[in-house]
Amino acid sequence: MYKKFMAETHNYKNGETLVVEDDIYTKDGTVDLHNNPVVKKNTGSWKACRFILGNEFCERLAYYGMSSNLVNYFEQRLNQGTTAASNNVTNWGGTCYITPLLGAFIADAYLGRYWTIATFSSIYVLGMTWLTMTVTIKGLKPTCNGDSCNPTLTESAVFYLALYIIALGTGGIKPCVSSFGADQFDENDKLEKKRKNSFFNWFYLSINVGALLAGSVLVWLQTHKGYGWGFGVPAVAMAIAVVSFFSGTRLYRHQKPGGSPLTRIFQVIVASFRKYQVKVPADKSSLYENADEESVIQGSRKLDHTQEFGFLDKAAVVTEMDNIKDNPNPWRLCTVTQVEELKSIIRILPIWATGIMFATVYSQMSTMFVLQGNKMDASMGPHFEIPSATLSIFDTIAVIFWVPIYDRIIVPVARRYTGHDRGFTHLQRMGIGLVISIFSMLSAGTLELVRLRMVKRNNYYDAKHMPLSIFWQVPQYFFVGAAEVFTFIGQLEFFYDQAPDAMRSMCSALSLTTNALGSYVSSLLVTIVTDITTRNGRLGWLPDNLNRGHLDYYYWLLGILSLLNFAVYLWIARWYTYKKAMGTVRG
Incomplete structure (x- = not known):
């Protein structure tokens, strides 16, 4: 357990000294960018979240500004019918919500949320820049005669490639930004916990303020000034989003990555099936858990045992083959917390x-x-x-x-x-x-x-x-x-x-x-x-x-x-x- 330091302040009233103790450091395991404990009053909370909300506002402005009129681009510039255009938009949009599984795994297992957002934001900017080029540079944009356009296979392919680079970029931002923002509030502090309950509302509000400008100003630009402006402005907005995110670096609190969550899940499944003949004891307190107050999983609290899915409890049953004095084989014996995950x-x-x-x-x-x-x-x-x-x-x-x-x-x-x-x-x-x-x-x-x-x-x-x-x-x-x-x-x-x-x-x-x-x-x-x-x-x-x-x-x-x-x-x-x-x- 990392150390917690206590500060004392003295208030004098009617000759009496009142000693008020308050923690200098956060209690939820968060650290700064260099893995040092963070001072609560200097970091996190709304002072850090304003940069995260600014990032989200600009990123959503870019995303919706580019995607709101996309179905019309497929119909008007790529010469597609109603069904094909609708399906291409929804398929791309669907991919933007599948790639977050990759980004989230990298964040939880290895990089943490901060570096995952930073890395994938750069990919996002690259994709937005490329997309703008596909509608402005001759040879990349379709040739049109009035309302009639005849895109070549290469022009269509380059446009699709830019779209799916953007989809990859969103994969590291979507699953991490809201969680990273919530990480800025210490759950063990009553005041900060209450603020966190409001954070998700205002986070979603920032998304929609960005979407409002995108659905009005940027769609108007696409319709009346052309797709070069319509896609170029979102590309600039995404670059501003990256700047906003990095501007708050010194204020951020970071949860350490806990290792591969998929590995822990499969360990429980394998251990359960290995012990399928073992009977789970009636006294659940005899199930395996480390004796310390802390969980063995970095960045995690212990979880209390629950009754559902009793078969999985077999993974935490200690048998003669399990050597719990040394480090037990996690593919044979898992903690209750791991099972409860x-x-x-x-x-x-x-x-x-x-x-x-x-x-x-x-x-x-x-x-x-x-x-x-x-x-x-x-x-x-x-x-x-x-x-x-x-x-x-x-x-x-x-x-x-x-x-x-x-x-x-x-x-x-x-x-x-x-x-x-x-x-x-x-x-x-x-x-x-x-x-x-x-x-x-x-x-x-x-x-x-x-x-x-x-x-x-x-x-x-x-x-x-x-x-x-x-x-x-x-x-x-x-x-x-x-x-x-x-x-x-x-x-x-x-x-x-x-x-x-x-x-x-x-x-x-x-x-x-x-x-x-x-x-x-x-x-x-x-x-x-x-x-x-x-x-x-x-x-x-x-x-x-x-x-x-x-x-x-x-x-x-x-x-x-x-x-x-x-x-x-x-x-x-x-x-x-x-x-x-x-x-x-x-x-």
């Missing part, structure tokens, strides 16, 4: 799975909502049209509106009735968001039903736009934004709080994979729906000309699937057991 992951997985359907609904904003808006009246006065992709700002505005209300009003009110320090438990908060997401699909489906009836009534089948204001889409975006405040931020808190201490980046990455799988599920649903509904020569629900399709049926399908998903979530949430940590962190 795996149990925590298993308990999290069903909750994780229910987030996939929510992410599927969320992904519609960058695909079907945009394509639906393309067929509506986007004029704002006689001389200005709002790009359909810009409507995503209303999702962002909803988040910006609800985050302060949730943090400052809803939580204190809910706390009076529930007695919970967060107002709602993590699971309650996520469940509320799942319900709100159903209303977003009902809203989108109702609007499309009204739009198609207008098409039929006025014979607008071949009209490029129709006299129905695009602003009728605002409610569906607003519902998605409100749902995010509950479900996505709830997920950030849940996966950080319920993750084993030395697996927090991995669990944050795991939560992000719901976005990836949601994008893939969306692509799969589009493919399946298109295949089934176009049989026997029919146009199907999702033809290139949506005026002749039934996008409303697709929204109803997503609404029904979301309702079924919520029912499953309720059953899983009742079964879930929260983890119990004890002891101190091994520094």
Whole structure:
């Protein structure tokens, strides 16, 4: 255990001396960049987080500024149809949420969160720079004659390569930044712990402020000034994000990497099967655990034994073959804490799975909502049209509106009735968001039903736009934004709080994979729906000309699937057991 030094201050009142002791150093095992204990008053908390939030704001500005109008770039510049463009966007977006598994593993096992963010940010800047070159340099950008573009195979390949370099760069940032920010608050300090409860709300707010500027200013630049400006400004924003991150280096607190989490997981599995014939004793205190207050896993507290998944307890049963006086073979004997790490992951997985359907609904904003808006009246006065992709700002505005209300009003009110320090438990908060997401699909489906009836009534089948204001889409975006405040931020808190201490980046990455799988599920649903509904020569629900399709049926399908998903979530949430940590962190 690293040393803790105590400071004494003296206050004089009525001739009496009051001695107040307070720790100079943090109690959660955090260190500075040189592995020295960090002074609490000089580091961490909001003074460090302002640089992390600045980094996240600029990174999200870059990401959303580049991706918000991407579906239109695929259609207009790469000459792709509705289904192909939608699937390419969702597949790329899905990859951006799969690569965090790699970045998180590197952070938890070897580099730590700081150096992982620093390394992958550099890759990110490289990808953004390359992407800008593919839309500005002759020979790399497609040749267009008016609205008709004919990209070569090489031009398309270079563009895809730049996109997927960006996807790799996001892999080291997404799973680490929120966890790194939360690391700046000492869980053993009541005041800092309370501040951390608010951190995730304001972290998500910074994401959406960046998205707001991206969905308005940068989409306008792409539409009216060209994709060179539209992609070049995000590249500059990403460079600023890197500068912001490094500017706070001297203030940061660092959790030491605890070694490969996957190795520890497999050790428990192997040890359990090796001892499948061993009987677990009734007295669970006889299971193997080191005698010290600290866990043997660096950067982790001990975990208390839980009753579920009793088979895994066999890995911690001491037998005659185990030499516990010396260092025991971890592939034969594991500590209770190591076993409980795996149990925590298993308990999290069903909750994780229910987030996939929510992410599927969320992904519609960058695909079907945009394509639906393309067929509506986007004029704002006689001389200005709002790009359909810009409507995503209303999702962002909803988040910006609800985050302060949730943090400052809803939580204190809910706390009076529930007695919970967060107002709602993590699971309650996520469940509320799942319900709100159903209303977003009902809203989108109702609007499309009204739009198609207008098409039929006025014979607008071949009209490029129709006299129905695009602003009728605002409610569906607003519902998605409100749902995010509950479900996505709830997920950030849940996966950080319920993750084993030395697996927090991995669990944050795991939560992000719901976005990836949601994008893939969306692509799969589009493919399946298109295949089934176009049989026997029919146009199907999702033809290139949506005026002749039934996008409303697709929204109803997503609404029904979301309702079924919520029912499953309720059953899983009742079964879930929260983890119990004890002891101190091994520094």
